[in-house]
């Protein structure tokens with residue numbers, strides 16, 4: 157990296173939008189651009205993205221951010237890519253043509269296939285090898301579905317003509333014009349195909365899922381020389397220095413780099429990751445063991461609780477019920493609704509994630525009366541995210557992990573009322589990060605680590621700042637009472 161190359165570009169390709177942020181050497185954001193794209197729901201429980209939308213919105217955001225920062229792409233010392241995880245793509249190795257829309261992490265189409273594998277008693281095997289469970293959430297069964305349902309795909313895959321990738325790999329392929337087919341260990345750990353201990357593709361897992369190895373990208377460290385963007389895209393060849401799954405990106409962006417530190421990101425879904433250091437902690441409470449980050453070949457792990465609906469519930473109030481113009485209005489609406497409210501929402505719109513893993517559960521609002529108003533529904537919606545977080549904290553406690561505080565980020569954390577409810581209901585102090593984009597902050601930091609702008613992982617601790625802490629204000633008796641009502645509601649939807 158030359159002296160002139162003093163900026164970093166972080167690309168955050170998320171579920172609902174693609175974003176690009178330019179950072180300076182002190183990791184201060186100089187420019188930020190983003191673009192939403194269409195969600196496709198072609199069937200009950202199916203969610204797809206058009207790969208061209210993923211690419212176009214990403215490229216557009218990068219170009220606009222570079223313009224806004226008033227720099228040339230040649231001044232970029234490196235790019236860090238962070239992305240929605242598990243979302244599955246399949247394309248032609250020669251011409252890059254995609255065979256199908258991307259199957260999104262939220263998509264439930266492989267629920268029956270997962271059940272068939274469970275009926276063969278294979279879940280303990282998958283769990284041991286991958287740290288994951290047999291749920292449609294992960295990429296492996298989505299890829300198997302593509303091979304079985306797209307005409308000719310299996311034959312072409314067996315002939316070595318096709319490439320599989322999660323969004324990181326796909327963007328890398330597009331940016332390098334097909335020169336590099338690689339992924340990073342954090343993204344690979346979400347596929348059901350990577351052995352969590354060796355961090356290599358596992359032949360036995362591939363055999364059980366009937367997936368040809370020739371499809372798979374090379375697995376690398378999170379920081380690596382991933383290749384250069386073709387000049388056509390940004391006007392200069394820029395090195396891609398880091399790739400990381402978005403939740404692992406936020407773990408780094410929140411400086412949770414010591415065992416025992418936890419971050420929880422509230423975007424479309426909510427993902428709580430507890431750093432467990434170099435040990436793989438095996439959950440007895442249906443949490444996931446996953447790769448946190450891999451640097452210089454050394455792996456660090458996390459225990460993860462994944463919730464499928466968080467900010468997406470507020471989107472539902474806004475877009476499907478027309479109850480809000482903007483997500484932010486939910487805060488003023490909920491403001492006067494106390495814990496005596498009788499309404500309780502279980503947001504199992506796409507089944508339930510951790511710790512229930514029930515793809516067939518469906519959402520409900522219980523305890524409504526003639527007095528139930530928009531205000532009550534907004535409060536019940538926001539509190540439902542806090543109750544789901546409480547389930548995760550409990551599961552972590554039961555796995556012997558002490559949760560001292562939650563470092564939070566993501567779109568929903570702009571809502572102070574929600575964060576106070578989160579503190580009350582979980583009983584944990586909630587620390588909101590000063591930068592709302594912890595995900596891209598983490599990706600940019602990793603890119604800076606690879607390009608030499610930063611020296612060591614622990615440099616992130618000095619860069620991370622807390623904006624505000626929310627402390628629990630209700631008694632533990634009241635918390636226990638609220639939890640028992642929540643658990644009764646969960647029982648009703650299962």
Ligand SMILES: Nc1ncnc2c1ncn2[C@@H]1O[C@H](COP(=O)(O)OP(=O)(O)O)[C@@H](O)[C@H]1O
Pocket residue numbers: 170171172173422423424425466467468469470471483484485486487566567568569570571574
């Ligand atoms: N003030 C708010 N209160 C509650 N939810 C909000 C607020 N602002 C944004 N959200 C929710 O946060 C989500 C967007 O967060 P973001 O971190 O951008 O998500 P993603 O990375 O998954 O696309 C949306 O689902 C939106 O409904």
Ligand SMILES: O=P(O)(O)OC[C@H](O)CO
Pocket residue numbers: 169170171172239240241242261401402403423424425427
């Ligand atoms: O796009 P997000 O921020 O909702 O993140 C999605 C997760 O990576 C899914 O595992």
